[in-house]
Amino acid sequence: MSDFPENSGNLTVFHDVEEYLGQNGKIARTDNNFVFREGQLKMALEYQKTLKENSSLVCEAGTGTGKTFAYLLPALLSSKTILISTASKALQDQLIQKDLPAICNILKIPHNYMSLKGFSNYLCKDKYYELSNKFASSNGLKLDDYIDESAKKIKNTEQIERNKSDIELLDDDSDLKKGVITPEIMAKLELLVEKTDLALQSDNEIDFCEVNSKFDSVVVSKVTMHREYCKKRKCKYYDECFCYLARKKATSSKVVVINHSLFFSTMDIEDPFNFLCPPVMLPKYRAVVFDEAHDLPSVGREHLSFSISLYLKKCFQEDVAFIVKTLVDVPVKDIIEAYNQIITSLESMHSYLLSRQPYADGPKAHINFYKYEDYFQSDDPFEEYKVVSNQFRQRMVDLYSSFLSAKKLFIAEKELNEDFFESRIIMFSEAISTIVNLMTLDKKDNENAGKYVGTVEVSKKSFKLQLTPLEISDKFGSFIKKCENNNVSTLFTSATICIDHKFNKFIRDIGANSSVNCIEVESNFDYEKQTAFFCSKDFPKAEDSLRISKIICMLEDLINNVNGGVFLLTTSVSALKTAYELCIEKFSKKRAVLCQYRGLSNSNMLLEFKKSGNAILIGTASFWAGVDVPGKALSLVIIDKLPFTSPSDPLFKARCQSYDLKFGKNKSFAHLCVPEAVIDLRQGAGRLIRHESDVGGLVIADPRILSHSYGKIFLHSLPKMTVCNTTDDVLQFLKQSTNS
Incomplete structure (x- = not known):
C-alpha cells in the first residue's frame, strides 16, 4: 500500500x-x-x-x-x-x-524520502571486509576492543532510536591521520556497517552507509568502489550492497x-x-x-564536458590491479602494454606543455595557444591560423593512436568481462572523439564549432585537455x-x-x-535596519597593483573596532595571499587570522571561525557561496572587488564571442559579464545576514560600483541597506543596531 x-x-x-x-x-x-x-x-x-x-x-x-x-x-x-x-x-x-x-x-x-548520491559515496562491503581482514591479520587486533561500550548498545534493535546520540562519534575526525588506517577508524567503520544493516532489517531511516561525509578521503578511497570496477551480480555481497539497495529504494x-x-x-x-x-x-x-x-x-x-588528463595513469593502475585480482584468461601483458603506450603519450604531452607554459599552476589556456605557432589573442573565434605546431600535433597523434590501439584490444577481449571492458571501450571512444574535436574545433565544418571550447590546464603534477560546452x-x-x-x-x-x-x-x-x-x-529580513553598506570613490582602482594593501589600510580602524568576526572575500588567489600577509601583520595580536589554502580544510576553517567569535577569515571562490555563519561571529563582510570573470579565461571568452556573434558586437558585456558578476556579488553579500536578529556591515571596496554606469545594476540587485558615508558611520550603525 x-x-x-x-x-x-x-x-x-x-x-x-x-x-x-x-x-x-x-x-x-x-x-x-x-x-x-x-x-x-x-x-x-x-x-x-x-x-x-x-x-x-x-x-x-x-x-x-x-x-x-x-x-x-x-x-x-x-x-x-x-x-x-x-x-x-x-x-x-x-x-x-x-x-x-x-x-x-x-x-x-x-x-x-531519501537522499541519493553518486556510486562511490557508499561503503563497498567487498572492499571493506577485505580491508578489515587484512587489518586484523596484520595487527592481531580484535576491533571490538575499540568500540565504545555505549555504541555497542546499537546492536540491540530496540535501542536504535533512543541511542542515536551514541553514534555521533562517527562524525568526530580528530583521530584521523591522513594515509593511516587506525584501530579507531576500523571500529567506527564496523559500527557504521552494523548500524546500517540493523536499520535495513528494521526498515528505519538509513543513509545506506554513505561514508564521504563521515571519514577522511584516504579512508573513503579504501572502502568505496568506482562503478566500473564493481562486480555487480558476481559479487557475493550484491544482494546486500548498500549502493544498489540505495538505488533500488530511490526508484520507489x-x-x-x-x-x-x-x-x-x-x-x-x-x-x-x-x-x-x-x-x-x-x-x-x-x-x-x-x-x-x-x-x-x-x-x-562542467558535467557535460569531456577531458583527458594525467589522472588516467592512476586509473589504469587500478584497472590492472582489478584485472589481475578478479578476471581470468585475460591477456594481462597485452593490456599493460596498451596502457603503458597511453601513459607514455600522456607523460610526453605533460612534459611538452610544461616546456611551453611560462608559469607553473597557471590559468587555463585556449588550446589554439598550443596548436598554432602563430597564435595570438583575437576577437574572432574562427581565426584562420596558418602555422601548425608540429610538436604539439605529433603528441596529439600519439595520444590518438595509443587510445585507438587500446580500444581495438578491448573490443577483441570484451567477452571476458562485458561490463568492465565496455566501460573502458566507452572511455577510449570518448578520448578519441575529444582529441579529434580539440584539433578541429576551429574549423567551420566541425559541427561542434561555436558550441564547445577547447582548453588546456597545466600544473607541475598534471595537465588536462578539456572540451566544454559553451552553454x-x-x-x-x-x-x-x-x-x-x-x-x-x-x-x-x-x-x-x-x-x-x-x-x-x-x-x-x-x-x-x-x-x-x-x-x-x-x-x-529588514536589511535597512540590519545592514550598513559602505563604499567609497576613494578606494583604489581595480588595476592598482597595491590595491589590497591600500584597502586594508583604509579599513584598518573598522576591522580593529568591529565587535564580531570579519569575512574578507577576494576575487583571486594572489589577492588572498597579499591580504593574509597584511592581516597577520596588522591584526593577529587581537584576532585570529584564518586563510584559505593554509593547511586547514574549508570546513575546519569555518568551525574555527565560528568558535573564535571575532576572527578574520580570508577566502576566495568557495567562501562566496554556501557558507552560513549566523550571529555576531560574522559582523562584517568585505568584498575586495566586483567579481567579474577574467576576460582571459578561455571558456568565458568563447562564451562572450559566441554571444556577440549571435546578438551583436560587445553585447556580451552587458548580457553576460555584468549579470554573472552580479550573481556572484549577491552570493558573497548574502553571507552576512542569515537570521532575523543578525546585524552587520557590508563593504564593497571597488569604486566602479559608484562611478560606472553598470554599477547601478549591482546596487539595484542588492537588498536596500543603510548607506554609510564613512567607516565611523558603519561602526556607529552596528553599535546602535546591536544595542536596540
Missing part, C-alpha cells in the same frame, strides 16, 4: 498551504517559534498552483524567506512523486536530516533528494517520462525542484520541454536568480520558454 495517494491525472490536494503557513495556520498554532513570512506563503501558494497545473515556475526567494518549507509543504501535500536537486551534498544532508523530517511531522505523514521513494552533479550524470541514462522504461536509480517523478538553481549552468557545463540551454531546454509535454511540473528557485529584478538571463541560460511564470519573493 502506497504511503501517499498517487494521482497521475488531476492533482489531488489534501489541504491548502495557507492552512499551515498562514498567520493563524496549523504551524503557528502548534509551534511557538514559528514566524509568519508573507513571502514564504506567497511562494508556497504559487508553487501549489504550479503543481496543480503541471507547469513551470522560476522563483527568486530572498534569504530568510524560508523557501525550503515553501516548496516542501505544497510538494508533499500534492501526493506527487518528487525529485529535488540541490547544489551540494551538504544541502542534501540538510534537507534529509532537518527539513523533510520536520515537514513530515507537521503533516503527520510517513517519512518516505516518494521524495528523492540528489545534487545537480548527479542530475546531469543521469540525464542520458534515465527516462522519467516513459513508464514502460524501467528506472535505473530515480523514481518516475511527476515534479522536479531545482534548489540553488543559479548553479545549474556552471555545474552543467547548457540546448540540452537542458530539451529536458524542460519534455517535462512540459509530459505534465511534469518544474520549480527553479534560489536567493540569487534575478539581475536588477529581471529573470531574462537565467531563463536564457537554462533554455526555458520566455513565457515561463516568474516571481520574485522578497526576504523577510
Whole structure:
C-alpha cells in the first residue's frame, strides 16, 4: 500500500498551504517559534498552483524567506512523486536530516524520502571486509576492543532510536591521520556497517552507509568502489550492497533528494517520462525542484564536458590491479602494454606543455595557444591560423593512436568481462572523439564549432585537455520541454536568480520558454535596519597593483573596532595571499587570522571561525557561496572587488564571442559579464545576514560600483541597506543596531 495517494491525472490536494503557513495556520498554532513570512506563503501558494497545473515556475526567494518549507509543504501535500536537486551534498544532508523530517511531522505523514548520491559515496562491503581482514591479520587486533561500550548498545534493535546520540562519534575526525588506517577508524567503520544493516532489517531511516561525509578521503578511497570496477551480480555481497539497495529504494521513494552533479550524470541514462522504461536509480517523478538553481549552468557545463588528463595513469593502475585480482584468461601483458603506450603519450604531452607554459599552476589556456605557432589573442573565434605546431600535433597523434590501439584490444577481449571492458571501450571512444574535436574545433565544418571550447590546464603534477560546452540551454531546454509535454511540473528557485529584478538571463541560460511564470519573493529580513553598506570613490582602482594593501589600510580602524568576526572575500588567489600577509601583520595580536589554502580544510576553517567569535577569515571562490555563519561571529563582510570573470579565461571568452556573434558586437558585456558578476556579488553579500536578529556591515571596496554606469545594476540587485558615508558611520550603525 502506497504511503501517499498517487494521482497521475488531476492533482489531488489534501489541504491548502495557507492552512499551515498562514498567520493563524496549523504551524503557528502548534509551534511557538514559528514566524509568519508573507513571502514564504506567497511562494508556497504559487508553487501549489504550479503543481496543480503541471507547469513551470522560476522563483527568486530572498534569504530568510524560508523557501525550503515553501516548496516542501505544497510538494508533499500534492501526493506527487518528487525529485529535488540541490547544489551540494551538504544541502542534501540538510534537507534529509532537518527539513523533510520536520515537514513530515507537521503533516503527520510517513517519512518516505531519501537522499541519493553518486556510486562511490557508499561503503563497498567487498572492499571493506577485505580491508578489515587484512587489518586484523596484520595487527592481531580484535576491533571490538575499540568500540565504545555505549555504541555497542546499537546492536540491540530496540535501542536504535533512543541511542542515536551514541553514534555521533562517527562524525568526530580528530583521530584521523591522513594515509593511516587506525584501530579507531576500523571500529567506527564496523559500527557504521552494523548500524546500517540493523536499520535495513528494521526498515528505519538509513543513509545506506554513505561514508564521504563521515571519514577522511584516504579512508573513503579504501572502502568505496568506482562503478566500473564493481562486480555487480558476481559479487557475493550484491544482494546486500548498500549502493544498489540505495538505488533500488530511490526508484520507489516518494521524495528523492540528489545534487545537480548527479542530475546531469543521469540525464542520458534515465527516462522519467516513459513508464514502460524501467528506472535505473530515480523514481518516475511527476515534479522536479531545482534548489540553488543559479548553479545549474556552471555545474552543467562542467558535467557535460569531456577531458583527458594525467589522472588516467592512476586509473589504469587500478584497472590492472582489478584485472589481475578478479578476471581470468585475460591477456594481462597485452593490456599493460596498451596502457603503458597511453601513459607514455600522456607523460610526453605533460612534459611538452610544461616546456611551453611560462608559469607553473597557471590559468587555463585556449588550446589554439598550443596548436598554432602563430597564435595570438583575437576577437574572432574562427581565426584562420596558418602555422601548425608540429610538436604539439605529433603528441596529439600519439595520444590518438595509443587510445585507438587500446580500444581495438578491448573490443577483441570484451567477452571476458562485458561490463568492465565496455566501460573502458566507452572511455577510449570518448578520448578519441575529444582529441579529434580539440584539433578541429576551429574549423567551420566541425559541427561542434561555436558550441564547445577547447582548453588546456597545466600544473607541475598534471595537465588536462578539456572540451566544454559553451552553454547548457540546448540540452537542458530539451529536458524542460519534455517535462512540459509530459505534465511534469518544474520549480527553479534560489536567493540569487534575478539581475536588477529581471529573470531574462537565467531563463536564457537554462533554455526555458520566455513565457515561463516568474516571481520574485522578497526576504523577510529588514536589511535597512540590519545592514550598513559602505563604499567609497576613494578606494583604489581595480588595476592598482597595491590595491589590497591600500584597502586594508583604509579599513584598518573598522576591522580593529568591529565587535564580531570579519569575512574578507577576494576575487583571486594572489589577492588572498597579499591580504593574509597584511592581516597577520596588522591584526593577529587581537584576532585570529584564518586563510584559505593554509593547511586547514574549508570546513575546519569555518568551525574555527565560528568558535573564535571575532576572527578574520580570508577566502576566495568557495567562501562566496554556501557558507552560513549566523550571529555576531560574522559582523562584517568585505568584498575586495566586483567579481567579474577574467576576460582571459578561455571558456568565458568563447562564451562572450559566441554571444556577440549571435546578438551583436560587445553585447556580451552587458548580457553576460555584468549579470554573472552580479550573481556572484549577491552570493558573497548574502553571507552576512542569515537570521532575523543578525546585524552587520557590508563593504564593497571597488569604486566602479559608484562611478560606472553598470554599477547601478549591482546596487539595484542588492537588498536596500543603510548607506554609510564613512567607516565611523558603519561602526556607529552596528553599535546602535546591536544595542536596540
